[in-house]
Amino acid sequence: MDFEVIVVGGGPVGMMLASELALMKVKVCVLERLKETTPYSRALTLHPRSLEIFDFRGLKAKLMRKGKPIPTGHFAALDTPLDFSVLDSTSNFTLFIPQNETEKVIEEWAKSLGVEIWRGVEVLSVHQYSQGVEITAADLKGEFTLTAAYGIGTDGAGSIVRKQAGIPFVGTSETLTGMLGDVVLPDFSEPNGLSFFSKQGLVMVAPLPNGLHRVVMIDPERMSISKQEPVTLEELRSGMIRILGSDFGITQPYWLSRYGNATRQAERYREGRIFLAGDAAHIHFPAGGQGLNVGLQEVVNLGWKLAAELKGWAPDWLLDSYHAERFPVNTALLRNTEVQTLLMGSDFSPKMIELRSMLSSMLQIPEANYQMAKQISALNVRYEQETKELPHPLNGNRFRDLKLLLADGTVRNAYELFRSGSFILLHLASDDRLHDAVEWCKYKHIRVVLASLANVDSDWEDVHTALIRPDGYIAWAVSRSEPKRIDAVRQGIIHWCGGI
Ligand SMILES: Cc1cc2nc3c(=O)[nH]c(=O)nc-3n(C[C@H](O)[C@H](O)[C@H](O)COP(=O)(O)OP(=O)(O)OC[C@H]3O[C@@H](n4cnc5c(N)ncnc54)[C@H](O)[C@@H]3O)c2cc1C
Structure with missing residues (x-):
């Protein structure tokens, strides 16, 4: 085999997965068609759960230097923003940062971890056989073939990997499009941008670095145009005049693009030795x-599971849990974006304006706002447990950053313990019998941390020991009132980290 894993597509998701795998000592290669990262940024936001993940791996500070934190998110561009500042997270905000900046940070990290990144390489075919995958690709010198134990499709919406694996992309086609422009607006003076919906359409304006503004528009007169048709500056200008009453002197388009509402999901995220993300x-x-x-978020779920399989300690159910855990999360994502599309782009009548106003008022109710903020920020994600034995209420929950008093007397944020991508066994009870729980020398992928809580925390006060996954979800917590606590810890380790 040339590599243990080949990742097809070096966009942000592929680069992140490759980095996670390299962190866990997997020999990995990324094949990317583009010679360099695109200078245009579709995404402009990193949300709380993504920032928590970057915090685990020590990248959050670097991203913070390149972006601007804002305390809110939005749902369907309703007038009431989602208040992220009340979320129970050390990253309780949106980081406003162009996608290409995020991509650069991830790619730098990938390189520092020894990921082989082959740019200017177009993947032409992907075949799997019992022992691995065979990938044919082409660069300027011609075609060549590589082999690996696993192949990953992170090659975007048109994924050749998905097509060649025969995985249906189930859903609905485009019925409407919106437009965006990264432009100069000399006469625009709102430092925080604006969002405006009326019977003429929807416009959002947000400041970007380098003196640019992002204009996002759904114009009822232009929304049945295909995504393939280029946007013109004139189109944006006339839409702004009609919807906002001014074009704010729009000029110097840096990037103009049209995007659609096709909504689809791969029927399965795994086909044998091929995975999609x-x-x-x-x-x-x-x-x-x-x-x-x-x-x-999903490649951080996949990375450690694939590494576990390749390193030989994965329980037999682990790899399939990637689809089992992430498919329902993304089904909910597709539904929430469809609802938002209804509210933002289907109807501009007085009835819709009234409905939006009612929903906006409801979002002023703190509990309603909080529930929606948790959903959009992805802090509501929890993974159902495979085993129902020894259930603990924390099992499956996201692990929040805790302040820990370590055995050496130092106080640390728990997220700092996740840098190396190992499991964390957080032992909070000074129980000497922990030494006998398992043959520790076999479990190099678990980092044992002896600590106590630096602050009172009602969710954690009964916890004797908790096994936390490399992606920051609680795998197995054992209560202090459990009669056979050390047996219970052993059971959790064997279930999640292999009998070895
Ligand atoms: C207008 C717009 C605004 C958005 N705003 C946001 C936002 O604010 N926040 C947010 O979270 N998301 C946003 N998104 C979504 C976000 O941009 C995408 O979800 C994200 O880029 C997906 O990353 P990816 O790595 O999966 O795919 P991509 O970014 O599409 O990367 C796929 C990579 O695979 C490569 N590739 C494809 N085929 C091959 C091949 N055969 N061989 C080799 N390489 C190949 C491509 O060159 C590309 O680099 C937005 C999207 C749009 C359209």
Whole structure:
């Protein structure tokens, strides 16, 4: 085999997956058609859960230097924003950052971890056999073939990997399009941008770095034009005049693009030795700024599972749990973007204006706002447990950053413990019998942390030990009141980290 894993498509999701695999000592190669990262940025937002993931891996500070934190998100561009500041997270905000900046940070990380990145390479075919996958690709010198134990399709919406694996892309085709323009608006003076919906259409304006503004528009007079048709500056100008009453002097288009509401999901994320992630696995109307975020979140779910399989300790159910865990999360994502599309782009009548106003009022109710903020920020994601034995209420939940007092007397944020991508066994009870739980020398992929809580925390006060997955979800918590606590810890380790 040339590699253990070949990742087809070096967009943000592919690069993130390759980095996760390399972190876990997997020999991985990315094949990317583009010679360099595109200078245009579809996504502009990193949401709380994605920022938490970057925090685990030590990349959050670098991203923070390149972006601008804002305390809100939005649902369907309703007038009431979603208040992220009340979320129980050390990343309780949106980081406003162009996608190409995020991509550069991830690619730099991938290189530092030794990922082989082959740019200017177009993948032509992908075949699998019992032992691995065979990938044929072409660069300027001609065609060549590579082999690997696993092949991943992170090659975007038109994914050749998905097509060659015969995985149906189930859903609905485009019925409407919106337009975007990264432009100069000399007469626009709102520092925080604007969002405006009326019977003439929807326009959102947001400031970008380098003196540009992003104009996003759904114009009822232009929304039946195909996504393939180029946008003109004149189209944006006349839409702005009609909807906002001014074009704010729009000039110097840096990037103009049209996007659609095709909504599809791969029927399965795994076919034998082939996996899909990111836009190759799901597409939707870009509402609420979620597509890139979910892609990053799902490859952090896949990376450690694939590494576990390759390193020989994965329980037999683990690889299939990628689809089992992520498919329902993304089904919910597709539904929420369809609802947003209805509210933003289907109807501009007085009835819709009234409905939007009612929903906006409802979002002023703190609990309603909180529930929606949790959904869009992806902090509501929890994974159902395979085993129902020894259930603990924390099992399957996202692991929140905790302040820990470590055995050496230092106080640390728990997220710092996740840098190396290992499981964390957080032991909070100073129980000497932990030494006898398993043969620790066999479990190099578990980092044992002896600590106590630096702050009172009602969710955690009864916890004796918790096994936390490399992607920051609680795999197995054991209560102090459990009669056979060390047996229970052993059971959790064997279930999740192999009998070895
Ligand atoms: C207008 C718009 C605004 C958006 N705004 C947001 C937002 O604010 N927040 C958010 O989270 N998301 C947003 N998104 C979604 C986000 O941009 C995508 O979800 C994200 O880019 C998906 O990343 P990816 O790596 O899966 O796919 P891509 O970014 O599409 O990358 C796929 C890569 O695969 C390569 N490739 C394809 N085929 C081959 C081949 N045969 N051989 C080799 N390489 C190949 C491509 O060159 C590309 O680099 C937006 C999308 C749009 C359209």
